Amino acid sequence: MKPSLQGIEDAQTLAQAIVDTIHEPLLVLDAQFRVLAASRSFYEIFQVDPEHTMGRLLYSLGDGQWNIPALRLLLETIIPEHTAMDGFEVEHDFPGLGHRNMLLNARKVIYQRSSDTTILLAFTDITARRLIEREKAELLERTEDLLGQKQVLLQEMQHRVANSLQIIASILMLKARAVTSKETRDHLKDAHQRVMSVAEVQAHLHASGGLDKIEVGAYLSKLCNSLGGSMIGEEQPIELEVTADGGLIGSDKAVSIGLIVTELVINAVKYAFPDTKADAQILVSFASDGDDWTLTVADNGVGKVADPVRTKPGGLGTVIVEALVKQLEAKMDVRNGPGMTVSIRRGAMATVPRAA
Structure with missing residues (x-):
């Protein structure tokens, strides 16, 4: 049809x-x-x-x-x-x-x-769409170029900071060897160790490639190896052990945590073992759960009752630790017996390992 x-x-x-x-x-x-x-x-x-x-x-x-x-x-x-x-x-x-x-x-x-x-x-x-795409591509290219320039400047700054810290540490050590007062020499050595701690923190962050977050375990292990190598002598061997989960933390907070660990380890090495102890141990541990974490430095030494010098108020180390804890929006808990355990907690974490 x-x-x-x-x-x-x-x-x-x-x-x-x-x-x-x-x-x-x-x-x-x-x-x-x-x-x-x-x-x-x-x-x-x-x-x-x-x-x-x-x-x-x-x-x-x-x-x-x-x-x-x-x-x-x-x-x-x-x-x-x-x-x-x-x-x-x-x-x-x-x-x-x-x-x-x-x-x-x-x-x-x-x-x-x-x-x-x-x-x-x-x-x-699709003229407008292609124009936007080209503008985005140009913006991305400019951004990558600026990031590259920023990375170069950051590396240059890190290099200069590292050199400056090494110079300061060397001067402090030379002064410590030159002075006759034991008290002054000890203060200079403490200052030297603190500068070296900052240098170690800076070096680790540099090795991390400027990442926003770094692995705490590797960071603390490297820091404590440096502290142990420079502070622990043959007359009183001390086992300095680090245990940590795979937690990550912001590089800015890592600096504060590293300085806290340095102060507490220095304190334990200097005062926890006035007499020779065969199984002397300092345990640094870190446990995390998201943004919450607990940092613990514990030793099996004499504790604060037997050696009140360890907790003498107004010491530089105490002031530094308290200021850093406040900066981290954390809380500090000090427990005595056996030895001493200092825990820094942020959030709800409550794990408190103790030295053996």
């Missing part, structure tokens, strides 16, 4: 209404790429009129503005072989519009009762 003339006209009216309803520009082409229909948005965006569009070859529209090699490739080579193509990008300078990036979707329509074919060609203007 052949369709009636009225039916064909109704179908054409419906087809044109659908084309005009589409928000994006749309063309309907015949097999020779002549325009059979165009959407209203096509006329508005590309500033052409139906009189100079309908029935004309696509490549001749708008004084040849659509005679684009990439578009020819799409219509004459890709579409005949694949019948459909999505996301084909065309970049072109359109008269009156300027430079545009267009995303083309094309479909070849094959009819069952006719040998004719038509091609649907839809356009999406």
